Amino acid sequence: MSAQLDSPLSPPCPFTANDELRHDWTAEEVTALFELPFNDLLFNAQQVHRQHFDANEVQISTLLSIKTGACPEDCKYCPQSVHYNTGLEREKLLPLDTVREAARKAKASGASRFCMGAAWKRPSDRDLEKVIDLVKTVRDEGMETCLTLGMLSDAQAQRLKDAGLDYYNHNLDTSPDYYKEIISTRTYQDRLDTLDHVRQAGMKVCSGGIVGMGESRADRVGLLQQLANLPEHPNSVPINLLVKVKGTPMQDVAALDPLEFVRTIAVARLMMPKSRVRLSAGRNDMSDEMQALCFHAGANSIFYGEKLLTTDNPIANHDMELFQRLGIKPNGKPWVSDAEAQAAAAADGDTTH
Numbered sequence: 001m002s003a004q005l006d007s008p009l010s011p012p013c014p015f016t017a018n019d020e021l022r023h024d025w026t027a028e029e030v031t032a033l034f035e036l037p038f039n040d041l042l043f044n045a046q047q048v049h050r051q052h053f054d055a056n057e058v059q060i061s062t063l064l065s066i067k068t069g070a071c072p073e074d075c076k077y078c079p080q081s082v083h084y085n086t087g088l089e090r091e092k093l094l095p096l097d098t099v100r101e102a103a104r105k106a107k108a109s110g111a112s113r114f115c116m117g118a119a120w121k122r123p124s125d126r127d128l129e130k131v132i133d134l135v136k137t138v139r140d141e142g143m144e145t146c147l148t149l150g151m152l153s154d155a156q157a158q159r160l161k162d163a164g165l166d167y168y169n170h171n172l173d174t175s176p177d178y179y180k181e182i183i184s185t186r187t188y189q190d191r192l193d194t195l196d197h198v199r200q201a202g203m204k205v206c207s208g209g210i211v212g213m214g215e216s217r218a219d220r221v222g223l224l225q226q227l228a229n230l231p232e233h234p235n236s237v238p239i240n241l242l243v244k245v246k247g248t249p250m251q252d253v254a255a256l257d258p259l260e261f262v263r264t265i266a267v268a269r270l271m272m273p274k275s276r277v278r279l280s281a282g283r284n285d286m287s288d289e290m291q292a293l294c295f296h297a298g299a300n301s302i303f304y305g306e307k308l309l310t311t312d313n314p315i316a317n318h319d320m321e322l323f324q325r326l327g328i329k330p331n332g333k334p335w336v337s338d339a340e341a342q343a344a345a346a347a348d349g350d351t352t353h
């Protein structure tokens, strides 16, 4: 399929013509998408988006760090790496009651999926058993579950699948080329192997990356090319904008042009038309207008709630107000005020707990 758009008027969309999912993108083709005039790119992305999704609906996930800090990996962006001094307080694996409470709160404020993250290189089998109890608890609260625990063996992935886990998040982070500038303790192939194990176990894959780490456009091209050329497109694709954390080697990296971020979302939408593209870390540094453009470009999921794992996220009320201004239905449901959501959840809680 060619990405040529010659007409200065509303160009015909070369992507809506055929419904096939592609896994053979070349760097040249992806670069051509990035190079489209902004309006053509967004017009095409919006058309493709509408073919597969309700364009006015956004899925909502909430994150919880279940084990914080002291991670042996050296990811240069990460406040949780033991290699950098970010002043972060370490925390052992959270007790079950704390997680249950957080899941209830997330559900009450409108999230449909609860994602739990641990600062591990990989979980031990003993840790995995404890985490499985957390997954079962969150499922019992009526939420979808997602974990991100680092690398998984095939047996561990199968164990999680058998326990009922819905999604596993493991990011490729950047292009294969730029990767070696960012992480030395885990290889790109390690990441691909974990994604294989998750997919083969039959779980849904959540995989994306981070932009704004000083990478070039060619690296953003490389990241999206890797993601789209996986044997199956990830079910969800988180696109993180680097949160610059003091004490990490990336604290002073130059900011990415916001319009380049929007382009990245639009290209992800075109290449992986049926995947949820998630506006992930970095929304605190985005204006409402930039986020609106991202939704127009095909983003249709967010992390919601005051905290990501260890850094700040926009407050829930602000997100709901933005959705109301944009006519976006969170999780496909009509917009309700925070007070109404809390009251409904409390009433629900009276009968079910």
Ligand code: SAM
Pocket (backbone or CB within 6 Å): 071, 077, 078, 079, 080, 117, 118, 119, 120, 121, 148, 149, 150, 151, 170, 171, 173, 209, 210, 240, 241, 242, 243, 244, 245, 281, 282, 309
């Ligand atoms: N330790 C596990 C791992 O790396 O697979 C799971 C947790 S880790 C914090 C999950 C993801 O968060 C990373 O892969 C990275 O993409 C993202 N992340 C971490 N720090 C970030 C930052 N400062 N800005 C943006 N994204 C970040």
Ligand code: DTB
Pocket (backbone or CB within 6 Å): 063, 079, 115, 117, 148, 169, 171, 208, 209, 238, 239, 240, 243, 280, 281, 307, 308, 309, 310, 311, 312
């Ligand atoms: C993802 O791609 N982004 C989330 C989630 N998956 C686990 C994590 C973002 C972390 C941002 C830095 C922090 O809060 O520690």
Ligand code: SF4
Pocket (backbone or CB within 6 Å): 071, 072, 073, 074, 075, 078, 079, 080, 081, 082, 118, 119, 120, 121, 150
């Ligand atoms: Fe550890 Fe994950 Fe942070 Fe890398 S991104 S240092 S693996 S917690």
